[in-house]
Amino acid sequence: MNTIQTVTLNPAVDKTVTVENFSFGELNRIKTIRTDAGGKGINVAKVLQRFSVPVKALGFQAGHEGKVILEKLREQGISSYLIEAEGETRTNLKVVDERTKQTTELNEAGFSPSEALLEEFVERFESSLSEAALVVLGGSLPPGTPVDFYRRLIKLANRKGVRTILDADGEALARGIEAVPFALKPNIHELEALFDTTFTTDEQIVSAAQQLIHKGISYVMVSMGGEGSILVSEREAIRAKPFPITPLSTVGAGDSMVAAMAYSFVHGKSLEDMARWTSAAGTVTASKSGTEVCTLDEVQDKLGLVNIFRLTIEV
Numbered sequence: 431m432n433t434i435q436t437v438t439l440n441p442a443v444d445k446t447v448t449v450e451n452f453s454f455g456e457l458n459r460i461k462t463i464r465t466d467a468g469g470k471g472i473n474v475a476k477v478l479q480r481f482s483v484p485v486k487a488l489g490f491q492a493g494h495e496g497k498v499i500l501e502k503l504r505e506q507g508i509s510s511y512l513i514e515a516e517g518e519t520r521t522n523l524k525v526v527d528e529r530t531k532q533t534t535e536l537n538e539a540g541f542s543p544s545e546a547l548l549e550e551f552v553e554r555f556e557s558s559l560s561e562a563a564l565v566v567l568g569g570s571l572p573p574g575t576p577v578d579f580y581r582r583l584i585k586l587a588n589r590k591g592v593r594t595i596l597d598a599d600g601e602a603l604a605r606g607i608e609a610v611p612f613a614l615k616p617n618i619h620e621l622e623a624l625f626d627t628t629f630t631t632d633e634q635i636v637s638a639a640q641q642l643i644h645k646g647i648s649y650v651m652v653s654m655g656g657e658g659s660i661l662v663s664e665r666e667a668i669r670a671k672p673f674p675i676t677p678l679s680t681v682g683a684g685d686s687m688v689a690a691m692a693y694s695f696v697h698g699k700s701l702e703d704m705a706r707w708t709s710a711a712g713t714v715t716a717s718k719s720g721t722e723v724c725t726l727d728e729v730q731d732k733l734g735l736v737n738i739f740r741l742t743i744e745v
């Protein structure tokens with residue numbers, strides 16, 4: 431009953447390359463290359479394993495790169511149940527510009543699991559809920575997957591009284607919200623797309639998060655890259671500003687926040703502590719290369735450096 435389960439329907443091998451000074455439409459020479467097992471739920475599982483939380487990564491994998499992912503998870507001691515699909519697991523290219531410190535991401539669409547495999551996954555997911563303390567659902571849906579797939583999984587979890595955190599975008603996010611997950615982690619672009627607007631102030635972000643909370647969602651955490659994050663519950667809103675870092679690759683930073691959020695829920699942390707933990711986790715990961723994620727010691731070490739302040743909320 432105390433395992434956190436993560437769902438990654440569309441995993442990826444993340445191939446991170448660094449270039450000195452990225453220029454569009456020109457020849458760019460690669461300086462370094464590294465590959466990591468990626469995909470949102472898988473990254474969350476990597477962090478939780480490092481935090482010594484019992485975790486299991488559920489989802490799919492396919493082809494040669496799927497074996498690579500399984501091997502990397504095995505090396506890290508992460509328990510997984512990734513159903514083998516036909517086709518090949520995608521490779522997502524991340525280009526890090528050493529000069530600007532910016533990461534450009536080129537994500538493939540991924541393999542397409544058959545209808546029968548999707549049903550097999552739903553069955554497996556439903557039966558695994560009896561062992562789950564919490565479920566994290568993250569990332570894009572593989573091509574051909576019904577857009578209401580997260581909605582379906584969240585409904586099953588709700589029926590069994592298992593809390594869920596959803597980290598998705600576009601239609602999968604919009605439909606997932608209809609099932610009322612326990613918590614959401616949109617980044618600012620995903621939130622803006624959801625509300626079909628641009629936010630210019632913290633107050634506008636809090637008000638959008640409150641609209642989601644009025645639908646029954648308990649927590650909304652909005653991440654904003656180097657600007658930090660805003661965490662909103664029914665009664666509180668907290669702004670976290672990251673400590674200064676030299677970003678090496680921001681890939682996995684959002685997933686590290688989600689992992690720290692799950693960790694905070696199972697440890698019954700206050701919203702203020704959760705804001706510290708999630709911000710420190712995201713920021714530490716952003717200071718690491720490739721899709722390398724934070725460790726528990728590193729995060730604990732930095733908690734005191736996160737700048738926290740309360741935002742007003744209309745109750």
Ligand SMILES: Nc1ncnc2c1ncn2[C@@H]1O[C@H](COP(=O)(O)OP(=O)(O)O)[C@@H](O)[C@H]1O
Pocket residue numbers: 617618653654655656657658659672673675677680681682683684685687708709710712713716
């Ligand atoms: N350039 C940066 N400098 C400092 N912290 C960063 C930077 N980029 C990301 N982070 C940290 O990682 C968190 C998540 O980043 P973000 O890019 O919003 O997530 P996502 O990958 O989900 O879009 C931020 O809230 C912040 O704590």
Ligand SMILES: O=P(O)(O)OC[C@H]1O[C@](O)(COP(=O)(O)O)[C@@H](O)[C@@H]1O
Pocket residue numbers: 440442443444467468469470471473522537568569570571680681682683684685686721
């Ligand atoms: O499923 P999507 O939306 O294409 O995202 C997958 C990508 O997101 C990641 O999980 C990283 O996510 P974050 O940067 O939001 O933490 C990568 O490992 C992976 O390549």
